[in-house]
Structures are given as structure tokens and as C-alpha cells.
Amino acid sequence: xxxxxxxxSAPSLGLGGARTACATSRAHxxxxxxxxxxxxYAGPRSTPLLDTVSTPNDLKGFSxxxxxxxxxxxxxxxxxxxxxxxxxxxSSLGVVELTVALHYVFNTPADPVYxxxxxxxxxxxxxxxxxxxxxxxxxxRSESAERARQRAEQRAQQEQAQREEAERRARAxxxxxxxxxxxxxxxxxxxxxxxxxxxxxxxASQSARTSAIDRLVDTVDSSSPGGTVLSVAAGPLAHFNxxxxxxxxxxxxx
Numbered sequence: 001x002x003x004x005x006x007x008x009s010a011p012s013l014g015l016g017g018a019r020t021a022c023a024t025s026r027a028h029x030x031x032x033x034x035x036x037x038x039x040x041y042a043g044p045r046s047t048p049l050l051d052t053v054s055t056p057n058d059l060k061g062f063s064x065x066x067x068x069x070x071x072x073x074x075x076x077x078x079x080x081x082x083x084x085x086x087x088x089x090x091s092s093l094g095v096v097e098l099t100v101a102l103h104y105v106f107n108t109p110a111d112p113v114y115x116x117x118x119x120x121x122x123x124x125x126x127x128x129x130x131x132x133x134x135x136x137x138x139x140x141r142s143e144s145a146e147r148a149r150q151r152a153e154q155r156a157q158q159e160q161a162q163r164e165e166a167e168r169r170a171r172a173x174x175x176x177x178x179x180x181x182x183x184x185x186x187x188x189x190x191x192x193x194x195x196x197x198x199x200x201x202x203x204a205s206q207s208a209r210t211s212a213i214d215r216l217v218d219t220v221d222s223s224s225p226g227g228t229v230l231s232v233a234a235g236p237l238a239h240f241n242x243x244x245x246x247x248x249x250x251x252x253x254x
Contacts, residue, residue, distance in 0.1 A: 043076030050074060056103035067104060071097050109139035117143070 049066055050073040052058060062070060075096045082089045102108065117135060118126060122143060128134025135143060 043079065044073055047073040047077060050077060056108055059100065059104045062104070067100055071100050074100065111139075112137055113139045 049062070049070045053070070059067070059070070075093060078092050078096070079089070081087075082092070114126070114129070116139070117123075122135060125135050130137045
């Protein structure tokens with residue numbers, strides 16, 4: 001708490017005279033930034049302290065003045081990021097010094113955080129602490145209610161995507177069946193049309209054959225040479241013509 005009060009004791013957005021307490025290894029960078037401040041509300045031109053931080057352990061060697069400057073750089077780093085992408089700015093700016101102090105004092109996430117567990121929906125499960133299948137003795141993201149909510153949202157999104165895919169496939173199948181039905185109907189119509197045309201052609205052909213035989217029989221002169229033969233053949237020709245008509249009718253029906 002004393003460290004947190006110390007971080008808040010000086011304006012975190014200003015450079016302040018406490019910058020002279022920077023460690024020797026970073027004195028040059030701190031002095032350079034102090035001599036070249038950015039325009040109003042533009043933040044620092046460089047972030048020499050933040051550039052050296054990759055894990056919470058990197059904070060352990062900072063002095064109080066450096067922690068204040070780190071908070072200043074961290075705040076503007078957050079502002080610059082959120083101004084481009086959007087996000088939760090106010091709540092993040094309100095805990096800059098708190099976050100720096102917690103990571104400086106505690107060994108996160110290795111330190112136990114039992115009060116945090118109690119306040120984040122795990123109070124009823126505290127009797128299972130450090131037991132098989134119970135709560136972990138340390139910070140564990142998978143235990144939090146927020147993590148459970150995120151997993152539930154992910155499952156809901158996956159189920160929604162699966163439903164949409166199933167609906168898309170069902171629509172495609174229905175469209176395919178409709179297309180096949182249209183093709184079948186068109187084929188049936190074509191078959192009926194071809195049968196009708198075939199019947200018309202057969203009728204026309206039969207009419208032409210009948211007319212030709214009738215004309216031949218009518219013009220036979222039995223008194224002329226060969227006429228007797230044609231007269232005798234007229235009966236079988238008429239019978240053949242009748243039989244041919246029956247065959248044509250059978251083919252047309254088939």
C-alpha cells in the first residue's frame with residue numbers, strides 16, 4: 001500500500017523532478033526524454049523504461065521514481081493503442097499505478113490469490129482449495145467465471161456455426177432435388193412429344209401406303225397383258241396393308 005501511495009503521490013502524467021532518481025543504467029534515456037518532452041497531451045516521444053519490460057520480474061529493480069515514470073509511459077501506451085482499435089479505456093487508465101504496484105510487490109502469478117478467488121465467484125469452492133479436483137492454490141485462469149463464460153460463448157458460437165452449415169447444406173440439397181425434378185419433368189414432356197410426333201408420322205406413312213395400293217388396284221385392267229396377275233395379287237396386297245397398319249399401331253402405342 002505504501003508503494004501504491006508513493007506512485008500516486010506525484011502526477012503520473014507529468015515528468016516531475018523525481019526523474020533524477022533514475023538508475024545509472026537508464027539515466028541517459030531518462031534525461032533525454034526529460035529534455036525532449038512531447039507536445040501537450042501527446043505523451044512521451046519514447047518509452048525507455050517500458051521498452052525494458054517483458055515480464056513482471058523486470059520491474060523488481062526499478063526505483064520508486066522509475067515506477068512513476070513507467071506508469072506514465074504505460075498510461076500513454078494504453079491511450080495510443082485504444083485510440084486506434086477502440087476498447088475499455090477508462091477502466092484501464094484507472095488501474096495503471098495499481099497494476100504496476102501489484103506486479104512490483106507480488107510474484108504474479110505464482111503467489112496465492114485467495115481473496116481474489118473469493119471475490120470472483122469461487123467462495124463456495126474454497127473448502128476444495130489445493131484438493132484433488134478443487135481450486136488451485138495459485139492464480140488459474142481456467143477457474144474464473146469469466147473464463148467459463150468465454151468458453152460457453154465459444155461453444156455457442158461453434159454450435160451456431162454448425163447449425164448454419166447444416167441449414168446451408170439442407171438448402172443446397174433441396175435446390176438440387178428441385179433441379180432434378182425439373183429435369184425429370186422436362187424429359188417426360190420430351191418423351192410424350194416424341195411419341196406424339198412418331199404417331200403422326202406413322203399415320204401419315206400408313207395413309208400414303210393405303211392410297212398407293214388403292215390406286216394400283218383401281219387402275220388394274222384385267223383384259224390387258226399382266227392384268228390378270230395384278231388382279232389376283234390385289235387381295236394379298238390389301239391383306240398385307242391391313243397387317244402393316246396393325247403393326248404400326250402397336251409400335252406407336254409402345
